[in-house]
Structures are given as structure tokens and as C-alpha cells.
Amino acid sequence: MKSWLTTTDHKRIGLLYFWTAFVFFLLGGIEALVIRLQLAQPSGHVVSAETYNQLFTMHGTTMVFLALMPLSASFFNYIVPLQIGARDVAFPRLNAFSYWVFLLGGLFLNASWFVGPLFKAGMLNVAPDGGWFGYANLTERQFSPGPNIDFWLLGLQILGISSLAAGFNFIVTILNLRAPGLKLMRLPVFTWMTLVTQFLIITAFPVITVGLVFLMFDRFFGAHFYVHGAGATPLLWQHLFWLFGHPEVYILILPAMGIVSEVLPTFARKPLFGYTVVVYSGILIGFMGWGVWSHHMFAVGLGPIADSVFAATTMLIAVPTGVKIFNWIATLWGGDIRGTTALHFAVGFIAMFIIGGLSGVSHASPPADLQQTDTYYVVAHIHYVLFGGTIMGLFAGIYYWWPKMTGRLLSEPLGKWHFWLQFIGMNVAFFPMHFIGLLGMPRRIYTYSPDLGVSDLNLVSTVGAFLIAVSLLVFIANLWRTRSRGETASNDPWGGATLEWSIPSPPPVYNFSVIPTITSRLPRWRTELHAPMQDPPATPPGPIHVPGGSWWPMVAAFGLPLMALAPLTHTLWLAFVGAGVLIVGIYGWAFEPFEV
Amino acid sequence: MTHAAHAPTAHYTSMGLDSRKMAFWAFIGSECLLFGSLISTYLVYKGRSVVGPYPHDILNIPFTSVSTFDLLMSSLMMVLALAAVQRGDMKWGKIWLFSTALLGLVFLGGQVIEFTEFVHKGLTMSTNLFGCTFFVLTGTHGAHVAVGVLWLLTLWVRALQGRLGPANAMTVEITGLYWHFVDVVWIIIFTVVYLIQ
Numbered sequence: 001m002k003s004w005l006t007t008t009d010h011k012r013i014g015l016l017y018f019w020t021a022f023v024f025f026l027l028g029g030i031e032a033l034v035i036r037l038q039l040a041q042p043s044g045h046v047v048s049a050e051t052y053n054q055l056f057t058m059h060g061t062t063m064v065f066l067a068l069m070p071l072s073a074s075f076f077n078y079i080v081p082l083q084i085g086a087r088d089v090a091f092p093r094l095n096a097f098s099y100w101v102f103l104l105g106g107l108f109l110n111a112s113w114f115v116g117p118l119f120k121a122g123m124l125n126v127a128p129d130g131g132w133f134g135y136a137n138l139t140e141r142q143f144s145p146g147p148n149i150d151f152w153l154l155g156l157q158i159l160g161i162s163s164l165a166a167g168f169n170f171i172v173t174i175l176n177l178r179a180p181g182l183k184l185m186r187l188p189v190f191t192w193m194t195l196v197t198q199f200l201i202i203t204a205f206p207v208i209t210v211g212l213v214f215l216m217f218d219r220f221f222g223a224h225f226y227v228h229g230a231g232a233t234p235l236l237w238q239h240l241f242w243l244f245g246h247p248e249v250y251i252l253i254l255p256a257m258g259i260v261s262e263v264l265p266t267f268a269r270k271p272l273f274g275y276t277v278v279v280y281s282g283i284l285i286g287f288m289g290w291g292v293w294s295h296h297m298f299a300v301g302l303g304p305i306a307d308s309v310f311a312a313t314t315m316l317i318a319v320p321t322g323v324k325i326f327n328w329i330a331t332l333w334g335g336d337i338r339g340t341t342a343l344h345f346a347v348g349f350i351a352m353f354i355i356g357g358l359s360g361v362s363h364a365s366p367p368a369d370l371q372q373t374d375t376y377y378v379v380a381h382i383h384y385v386l387f388g389g390t391i392m393g394l395f396a397g398i399y400y401w402w403p404k405m406t407g408r409l410l411s412e413p414l415g416k417w418h419f420w421l422q423f424i425g426m427n428v429a430f431f432p433m434h435f436i437g438l439l440g441m442p443r444r445i446y447t448y449s450p451d452l453g454v455s456d457l458n459l460v461s462t463v464g465a466f467l468i469a470v471s472l473l474v475f476i477a478n479l480w481r482t483r484s485r486g487e488t489a490s491n492d493p494w495g496g497a498t499l500e501w502s503i504p505s506p507p508p509v510y511n512f513s514v515i516p517t518i519t520s521r522l523p524r525w526r527t528e529l530h531a532p533m534q535d536p537p538a539t540p541p542g543p544i545h546v547p548g549g550s551w552w553p554m555v556a557a558f559g560l561p562l563m564a565l566a567p568l569t570h571t572l573w574l575a576f577v578g579a580g581v582l583i584v585g586i587y588g589w590a591f592e593p594f595e596v
Numbered sequence: 597m598t599h600a601a602h603a604p605t606a607h608y609t610s611m612g613l614d615s616r617k618m619a620f621w622a623f624i625g626s627e628c629l630l631f632g633s634l635i636s637t638y639l640v641y642k643g644r645s646v647v648g649p650y651p652h653d654i655l656n657i658p659f660t661s662v663s664t665f666d667l668l669m670s671s672l673m674m675v676l677a678l679a680a681v682q683r684g685d686m687k688w689g690k691i692w693l694f695s696t697a698l699l700g701l702v703f704l705g706g707q708v709i710e711f712t713e714f715v716h717k718g719l720t721m722s723t724n725l726f727g728c729t730f731f732v733l734t735g736t737h738g739a740h741v742a743v744g745v746l747w748l749l750t751l752w753v754r755a756l757q758g759r760l761g762p763a764n765a766m767t768v769e770i771t772g773l774y775w776h777f778v779d780v781v782w783i784i785i786f787t788v789v790y791l792i793q
């Protein structure tokens with residue numbers, strides 16, 4: 001137990017990220033199921049309007065910040081150091097700090113489901129209710145007087161710190177801890193996409209932090225950043241949020257694209273088609289992701305010039321994305337394909353992401369977007385890219401790397417059941433939403449009239465949502481079964497080309513008994529120019545220094561939610577206690593003997 | 597085990613740059629976006645306050661010029677501190693580290709005086725948009741200076757204890773990176789907020 005609380009081992013932190021994020025993923029999924037129950041028929045009465053607002057807000061916030069990002073982070077943690085031939089990340093304790101801040105931030109946000117009585121709210125749940133993009137000035141104290149939005153803006157600031165700390169850590173890890181000979185253009189694509197994602201994180205999160213800080217000062221200290229009457233414009237929030245929000249979309253999708261770029265070559269027994277182009281497309285997406293944010297704001301009326309520019313940049317960003325899709329298809333073409341579950345999910349990712357990409361381009365056009373804004377069409381789009389895209393990609397990664405992370409292979413037959421149920425379920429759930437939206441049903445309204453003519457489609461969508469739930473039960477059964485009865489994995493159950501497959505599953509605490517020297521982009525495969533590398537010996541030739549654990553990252557992390565409780569409860573001394581804990585944590589951290 | 601000034605192990609790094617230093621450059625890049633957003637907001641809201649006091653009623657350029665000069669000089673002290681630590685001259689290393697922190701404290705004192713005076717003249721965060729943007733922008737900068745002062749004083753105490761030597765020059769260098777960055781941000785704020793009204 002203590003060894004897990006104080007761990008600085010990237011593999012253990014990766015597993016902590018996985019299990020924590022998976023629980024939050026199930027929580028966000030349950031929220032979605034309640035939403036779908038409420039909408040299964042017109043004039044539904046499953047939940048009240050207030051609770052419905054909290055459900056869709058927390059569903060979005062949970063899935064983005066507490067499920068998808070940290071599930072990606074679990075692979076950054078576990079796999080990236082293995083793929084670059086490193087013994088750990090550059091700053092192991094900072095890595096532990098990121099995890100604890102993420103956990104505490106997630107608990108802080110979700111505590112809002114139970115603490116209504118403490119705020120005399122008249123209901124149990126005071127969860128955030130302003131939507132995951134929390135538009136000002138709806139979120140001002142005048143219009144949202146309860147503690148709901150406070151939980152949201154404070155929780156997101158805590159989570160931002162976790163992501164930023166991890167961002168600096170992984171940039172340095174990938175750039176600085178590569179094994180000898182592992183040049184940048186020899187990095188596995190997953191590692192490359194991780195690197196691009198971290199740059200997006202460290203540049204995008206400060207922007208939303210500023211937006212949230214303004215909101216905090218408005219709500220707690222009577223500032224007027226988003227108050228129209230004081231001469232301010234609520235549009236400032238929209239710009240700050242989407243300046244973060246659109247790069248965030250790529251923060252969510254690029255890791256999944258990286259995973260797919262690992263899975264496809266392994267199961268097609270072919271090098272990735274156009275490696276260089278795939279890498280450059282990923283970098284280009286990272287840059288262009290910064291130039292498209294106002295396409296979330298076409299309905300605002302920014303004027304024809306701004307609308308045209310953002311329409312053009314948005315259509316342009318489809319180009320590098322399309323390039324990647326063709327490269328993946330070409331990778332499969334003529335390959336010696338093995339239809340594993342991981343490959344199923346990877347191919348499912350490509351198919352679903354194409355649909356999501358196409359509906360995305362359709363609202364790159366302002367006239368079309370004006371019809372689609374705030375309707376279920378947009379909901380359909382984001383679920384095709386984030387569920388059909390990111391989650392499919394993440395599951396490809398789970399089936400692919402599970403044997404490496406736990407030493408046991410997930411069951412393939414159960415995996416196929418999981419895949420097909422999820423694949424059919426998501427299409428049944430989300431495809432009708434295109435029509436529901438075009439027929440005029442707005443998103444984020446807790447009920448609809450039978451006269452709208454979307455009742456049957458909504459029922460179909462709800463059935464699909466429950467199919468997805470069943471598929472996840474199959475997945476959980478698979479995890480459970482694998483725990484004791486799964487087939488034991490060798491070093492390399494799939495015949496992978498990258499470094500993580502050259503060491504035992506799960507790897508020893510020091511990862512590599514001898515740090516390998518890399519001479520090829522596909523070090524473990526025979527190519528025209530290269531023989532496969534020698535796997536490191538089973539036992540290290542000499543003693544290897546492994547950093548011990550530390551309590552201080554966790555101590556420091558506890559300071560942040562304590563500080564966040566101060567404004568929430570109007571208790572000044574808590575701010576000082578929180579700051580004190582943080583400072584004690586940082587000093588303990590800085591001055592304890594700890595050698596990487 | 598003594599964790600006194602032992603030489604940090606010279607780790608092999610792929611880019612040949614110390615990992616902590618690289619992380620710090622990434623952090624500074626991130627901070628640019630933070631201050632960029634704050635300064636942009638100040639500019640977007642410039643001239644949109646519907647009630648006074650307005651910037652020209654209240655900003656005291658001579659006073660803040662002195663603060664600015666003080667902060668610029670602290671950067672000079674920082675350079676001297678790093679040079680002294682690098683050549684192993686810990687006597688002057690201590691003096692310059694302390695002077696840097698002291699000038700930082702003087703700057704913070706100036707900010708406290710300025711904020712107090714503004715509040716007395718009727719400008720608070722809830723007065724108008726100028727108040728909101730001014731206090732949050734300069735306050736965020738002030739918080740950065742405060743962190744820097746704390747950091748410099750910590751190094752100074754370590755130096756007094758004899759636990760800071762040329763082997764820790766990289767730590768001092770990174771502190772310097774932070775300090776100079778905070779200084780550069782102030783030059784921009786001073787120009788945007790005070791000089792260009």
C-alpha cells in the first residue's frame with residue numbers, strides 16, 4: 001500500500017492513471033445513461049431540469065478531463081518511457097504529483113454530487129450545471145448563484161495544474177531521455193503524437209486558466225470581466241475558452257491517432273505507410289489547431305471576414321487529418337493482416353473518425369453551421385470523433401498494451417464481443433442524432449414535445465446507449481477474467497517493432513537491463529538495411545539505481561484542493577492552510593535526498 | 597546520508613541540455629501564454645470602462661518608473677549572483693543573491709503602496725473594467741515576483757548554510773531564468789499599461 005502511495009515509478013503511475021480514469025469513465029457513462037433515459041420518450045420525468053443540466057455538464061466535463069485525457073496519460077506514462085528506451089520519466093516525483101492532483105481534482109469536482117445540504121441548496125446534488133464550456137455570462141453569480149459553477153471553475157483549475165506539470169515532464173522526457181541512436185525521426189508515432197499533445201497542453205491550458213481566473217474574480221470578488229453592463233463582453237470568455245477548447249480537441253485525438261499508428265503496422269506486418277508524412281501531419285495539426293477556434297462561434301456573428309477566415313482554416317485542417325487516414329489505409333493495404341481485437345478497434349477508429357470528420361467539415365461552413373449550432377447534429381459529431389475516434393483508439397491501445405502492462409493477454413473472443421457490441425451500440429446511439437438535430441431538436445434541453453417528431457429516433461438512440469453499456473460490461477468481465485485466467489504474455493506477444501516489446505511483460509522496475517542502442521526506426525524488425533536488434537539480457541549485468549518513493553508529491557498535491565475549498569466555503573484560513581501544505585510539500589520535495 | 601552540496605550527477609541527455617533547464621524553458625513558454633492572455637484582455641478592454649477612475653486619472657508614472665528601474669537592477673544583481681556562484685565566489689554569491697531578493701521585495705513594497713493608494717482613490721477590482729484588468733494583470737505579476745523572492749531567499753539561506761556552491765550553479769541559473777522572465781514581463785506590462793495610455 002505505502003509503496004503505491006509513494007511510488008514514482010512511471011509504470012505504477014500509469015496503472016494508477018488507468019484505473020482512476022476508468023472509474024471516472026464509467027461514472028461519466030452512467031451520467032450519459034441517465035440522460036438517455038430521460039430523453040427516451042417525450043416529456044420524460046426521470047430527472048428534474050436542474051439535475052439534467054448537472055448531468056450533461058458533468059458528463060462532458062468528466063469525459064474530457066477525467067476520462068479521456070487521463071486514459072491517454074496512462075499510456076503516456078506506461079508506454080512512452082518504454083518506447084524511448086528510458087528507465088523512467090525525466091521527473092519521477094513531478095509525475096506522481098500530476099497523478100495525485102488529477103485524482104484530487106476529480107474527487108473535488110464530483111464531491112459536488114453529494115454536498116448540497118452543506119450549502120443549504122435544498123437538493124443533494126449541486127454539481128456544475130453550465131455546460132462543459134460554461135458560457136459567460138450564464139456562469140456569473142447573478143445567473144448561477146449556487147456553488148455549482150464554483151466547483152467547476154475551481155476543479156478545472158486544479159486539473160489544469162496536473163496536465164501542465166505532466167506536459168513539461170513528458171516534453172523533457174521525450175526530447176532528453178531517448179536511448180542512444182533514437183533520433184527524433186526514429187521515434188514511434190505514438191511517442192511523437194504524445195510530444196505534440198504535450199506542447200498543445202502547455203500552451204492551451206494557461207489560456208483557459210486565465211479565463212477561469214477571471215470568472216473566479218467575477219464570482220467571488222465582484223470583478224466585471226464578463227459583465228455586459230460594465231462595458232465588458234461575454235465573448236471574451238468564448239474566445240478564451242475556445243482558444244483552449246479547440247487545441248483541447250487535438251489533445252484528445254492525437255494520442256489515439258498515435259495508438260492506431262502503432263497497432264496497424266504490427267497487425268499488418270508492414271511498416272507504417274509514409275511515417276514521415278504521418279509525423280509531419282501530426283505536427284501540422286498541432287499548429288493549425290490554434291487557428292480554428294472561432295468556428296465554435298459562427299453563431300455569434302463575428303462578421304463575414306472572421307467567419308470566412310475560420311471556415312477556410314477549419315477546412316484546411318481536414319487536409320493533414322485526411323492524409324493520416326489515407327496513410328493508415330495504405331498501411332493495411334497488402335499487409336499480412338491478423339484480425340486481433342486491437343486491430344478491430346483501430347480499424348473501427350478509422351471508419352468512425354471519417355464519419356465524425358465529415359460531419360465536422362460540414363459545420364466548417366458558416367451557413368450550414370448556423371443550422372446545426374446547438375442542435376443534436378453537433379452532439380452526433382463530437383461523439384463520432386471522441387467516442388468513435390478517441391475511445392475506439394484508446395481501446396485499441398488497451399487490447400494492444402494490456403499484456404505489456406499486466407503480463408496477461410485479454411481474451412480475444414470476449415474482446416470481439418466487446419468490439420462488435422460497442423461498434424453497433426455507438427452507431428445506433430449516435431447516428432440518429434444527426435437526424436434528430438437536423439429535424440430541430442436543440443441540445444441541452446431536458447425534454448422535448450411529441451410534436452417535434454423525434455420521439456422514435458430518440459428511443460433508438462437510448463437503446464444504442466444501453467448497448468454500449470452492455471459492451472463495457474463485457475469489457476469489465478474480460479478484465480476480471482484476465483486477472484486470474486488470462487493467457488500469460490511473453491515479452492512480445494504480437495511481434496511488435498518497437499522497444500517496449502524487447503523487455504519482459506510486465507517490465508522489471510528498471511525497464512531495460514541494458515539501455516539499447518538504436519539503429520533503425522523499426523528496431524525489432526528485419527528491414528532491407530537492418531537486422532533486428534538484440535533484446536536486452538534477462539538479468540542486468542550490474543546493479544541498477546532505481547529512485548525510491550516519496551511522500552512529498554502527494555503532500556504538495558493536497559494543498560491545491562484545500563486552497564480551492566477556501567473560496568467555496570468562504571473560509572480564509574483554509575487558503576493559508578492549503579498554501580502552507582503546498583509550500584511544505586514543495587520544500588520537502590526539493591530538499592529530500594532523491595537521485596534520479 | 598548528507599544531501600549537502602553534492603555535484604549533481606552529469607546525466608547523459610539526448611539534447612545535451614540539462615533536463616531541469618529544458619523543463620524550465622517549456623514552463624516559460626507556457627507562462628508566455630498566461631501573461632499573453634492577461635495582457636490581451638487588458639488591451640481588449642482598454643477604454644471600455646463606463647465609470648472612472650480611468651488610467652490617466654490614477655497611474656503614477658514617475659513612481660512606477662522607479663519600481664521598474666528597481667526590478668531591472670535586480671536582474672543585474674541576478675546575473676552577478678550567477679556569475680559569482682559559477683566561479684565559486686560564495687561570499688559575493690550570497691551578497692548578490694540577497695540583493696536580488698531585496699530589490700524584488702522593494703518592488704513588491706512599491707506595488708503594495710500603489711495598490712493601497714488606488715483603493716483610496718476609489719479604484720478597486722469591482723469599480724470598472726480598468727480596475728478588473730489592472731489588478732488581475734499586475735497582481736498575477738506581483739505573485740510571480742513574490743514566488744521569485746521566496747525562491748531567492750531560500751537559495752540565500754542555503755548559501756549561508758554552506759549548502760550552495762558551484763556544483764549547484766544550474767539551480768541558480770534556473771532561478772535566474774525565472775527571474776529574468778518575470779522582469780521581461782514587467783517591461784511589457786509597464787509599456788502597455790503605463791506608458792501607452
